[in-house]
Amino acid sequence: MLEVSNIDTFYGKAQALWDVSLRIDEAEIVALIGANGAGKTTLLNTISGLLRPASGSVEFLGQRIDGLAPHTIVELGVSHVPEGRRLFTDMSVRENLEMGAYTSGAWKRKEETLEQVYQVFPALKERGGQLARTLSGGEQQMLAMGRGLMSKPKLCMFDEPSFGLAPMLVLEVFQVMKSLREQGITILLIEQNVRHTLEIADRGYVLENGRIALEGESKKLLKEELIRKAYLGL
Amino acid sequence: MDITRFKSKGFFIPGLISLVLLILLATLPLSLGGYTVVLVTTILMYAILTVSWVLFSGPSGYMSLASAAFFGVGIYIGALLLPNTGQVLPLLVVVVLGGLASSIVALGVGALTLRLRGIYFAIFTFGLVVLILEVLNWWEHTVSHIRGRFVMVVDNETIFYVMLAIFVATMLTFFFLRRSKFGLALQSIGQNEEAAAHSGVNVTMVKVLTFALSAFFVGAAGVVWATRLTYIDPYIAFNFFLSFLPVLMAIFGGIGQIYGPVVGAAIFAYLQETLQTEFPEVYMLTFGIVLVVVILYLPNGIVGLIPKLWRRISGGQHANT
Numbered sequence: 001m002l003e004v005s006n007i008d009t010f011y012g013k014a015q016a017l018w019d020v021s022l023r024i025d026e027a028e029i030v031a032l033i034g035a036n037g038a039g040k041t042t043l044l045n046t047i048s049g050l051l052r053p054a055s056g057s058v059e060f061l062g063q064r065i066d067g068l069a070p071h072t073i074v075e076l077g078v079s080h081v082p083e084g085r086r087l088f089t090d091m092s093v094r095e096n097l098e099m100g101a102y103t104s105g106a107w108k109r110k111e112e113t114l115e116q117v118y119q120v121f122p123a124l125k126e127r128g129g130q131l132a133r134t135l136s137g138g139e140q141q142m143l144a145m146g147r148g149l150m151s152k153p154k155l156c157m158f159d160e161p162s163f164g165l166a167p168m169l170v171l172e173v174f175q176v177m178k179s180l181r182e183q184g185i186t187i188l189l190i191e192q193n194v195r196h197t198l199e200i201a202d203r204g205y206v207l208e209n210g211r212i213a214l215e216g217e218s219k220k221l222l223k224e225e226l227i228r229k230a231y232l233g234l
Numbered sequence: 235m236d237i238t239r240f241k242s243k244g245f246f247i248p249g250l251i252s253l254v255l256l257i258l259l260a261t262l263p264l265s266l267g268g269y270t271v272v273l274v275t276t277i278l279m280y281a282i283l284t285v286s287w288v289l290f291s292g293p294s295g296y297m298s299l300a301s302a303a304f305f306g307v308g309i310y311i312g313a314l315l316l317p318n319t320g321q322v323l324p325l326l327v328v329v330v331l332g333g334l335a336s337s338i339v340a341l342g343v344g345a346l347t348l349r350l351r352g353i354y355f356a357i358f359t360f361g362l363v364v365l366i367l368e369v370l371n372w373w374e375h376t377v378s379h380i381r382g383r384f385v386m387v388v389d390n391e392t393i394f395y396v397m398l399a400i401f402v403a404t405m406l407t408f409f410f411l412r413r414s415k416f417g418l419a420l421q422s423i424g425q426n427e428e429a430a431a432h433s434g435v436n437v438t439m440v441k442v443l444t445f446a447l448s449a450f451f452v453g454a455a456g457v458v459w460a461t462r463l464t465y466i467d468p469y470i471a472f473n474f475f476l477s478f479l480p481v482l483m484a485i486f487g488g489i490g491q492i493y494g495p496v497v498g499a500a501i502f503a504y505l506q507e508t509l510q511t512e513f514p515e516v517y518m519l520t521f522g523i524v525l526v527v528v529i530l531y532l533p534n535g536i537v538g539l540i541p542k543l544w545r546r547i548s549g550g551q552h553a554n555t
Contacts, residue, residue, distance in 0.1 A: 047431065050428070050431065050432075070431045070432065070433060070434075071431065071434045071436045071437075074432070074433065074434035075434060079432075080432050081432075082428065082429065082432055086426050086428060086432070087425075087426070087429070088422050088425035088426055088429065088430075089419070089425060089426075090425055091421060091422065091425060094409065095418060098418065098434055099418060099419070099422050099430070099433045099435075102415070102418075102419060102433045102434045102435055103434040106434075107415065131371035147433065151433070151434060171498075
């Protein structure tokens with residue numbers, strides 16, 4: 001479904017990604033693991049078009065998407081739930097969700113999609129008229145995820161959705177990931193919570209200093225020495 | 235802080251009030267005439283500039299100081315196409331052309347500068363006023379050798395009605411834009427531009443188009459204003475004050491409500507007119523004091539007072555936020 005091939009991405013003169021390749025198949029959950037500054041968010045931003053790779057290519061459903069504008073990539077079916085939620089804080093919960101359905105195809109079906117999102121996150125329905133800034137941290141994360149789903153994506157990329165959440169809510173976030181996959185949505189997940197992530201993911205990639213250090217099936221990754229030492233503290 | 239946001243609460247009552255006000259305004263020349271018509275035309279001009287400013291800068295959060303440039307372009311188009319030596323085109327056609335010319339300037343400038351954030355955008359837009367002024371000045375001095383231009387004289391009532399028409403068009407655009415998907419996108423850009431892009435908004439296009447749209451009304455008003463001035467030169471056409479006044483009027487009136495900028499412009503323009511004629515020595519001083527008081531004590535502007543007063547009258551059962 002998504003094929004990232006040998007990309008190099010720069011911030012000005014500083015190179016952040018080196019020859020990174022990554023593949024995601026339909027209805028998979030793929031985990032992207034790595035320390036802070038390893039390039040996880042940079043990779044997501046490159047896929048969603050906010051950054052352009054200096055070399056290499058990104059293909060989505062057989063079409064080259066590197067170099068396309070972010071709004072075009074959303075329209076093709078790639079949704080990106082950014083790190084730190086990035087909500088429209090002085091707009092209502094409902095308006096935030098509607099903004100998620102901004103692309104022309106999704107806008108026509110927004111009422112229907114809204115009902116589906118409310119089923120996944122019932123708390124958002126009750127708070128529809130409230131300003132996003134008045135929600136609790138957990139609800140804000142739900143809203144960010146809900147907004148990402150409003151575009152009816154085929155591939156949804158989540159950047160640390162459990163960040164700053166209470167342990168109970170973290171488990172809930174992982175439950176949501178699983179149920180989304182059951183609905184046929186492919187997921188690329190960045191997480192600090194390596195054990196939980198690898199437990200629900202099919203495959204995983206480990207980024208270190210802008211390079212893919214390790215990749216493979218989650219079960220195998222959980223047994224890898226590198227992961228056990230560096231990320232699980234075993 | 236109290237977050238006042240415009241909410242749709244049905245169209246009927248506000249629509250009815252607007253219609254009554256509009257009829258009152260439209261029959262004004264018949265009932266009062268003379269000086270009142272001239273004064274109300276001035277108020278309408280300021281209201282157009284202020285609402286146009288809020289149209290773009292309000293939701294997007296990009297502070298534009300280009301009003302004087304767009305207004306000046308309109309004035310110049312008016313002077314060129316409606317000279318006192320003989321009318322080239324009908325007034326209304328020139329009004330539309332003036333608006334279009336300003337929009338084109340806004341499109342160009344917007345495409346170049348709307349990636350600048352915050353203060354840089356404000357400074358650049360203000361620089362635009364100076365730039366166009368200086369280029370025109372050079373042109374008139376060295377190329378055309380025209381010291382100033384005389385504009386066709388139009389009677390006060392015609393000026394009033396054309397200004398009123400532009401004002402109504404501005405208000406309708408403002409009203410419907412706020413309710414549209416486009417308006418939602420513009421607001422989301424003001425809230426978080428990156429998240430707006432993630433949601434699939436073509437942020438550059440939304441910003442540039444709205445900027446151009448807001449410039450249209452300012453340019454159109456400029457054409458009408460030229461016929462009122464009857465004599466212009468680059469310094470008269472590109473008046474720096476008109477870049478700042480819309481911002482002040484909007485803050486003065488309050489930008490949370492749709493009628494805030496209009497109320498602000500009306501009171502402000504009225505104060506300016508009366509103070510200037512009655513107390514010319516202390517006019518700027520009084521003006522400044524009023525503005526400081528409003529900014530200090532009424533963060534939501536003059537119209538922010540209404541809910542406060544209402545709470546007091548109705549017994550204050552609501553908490554005073």
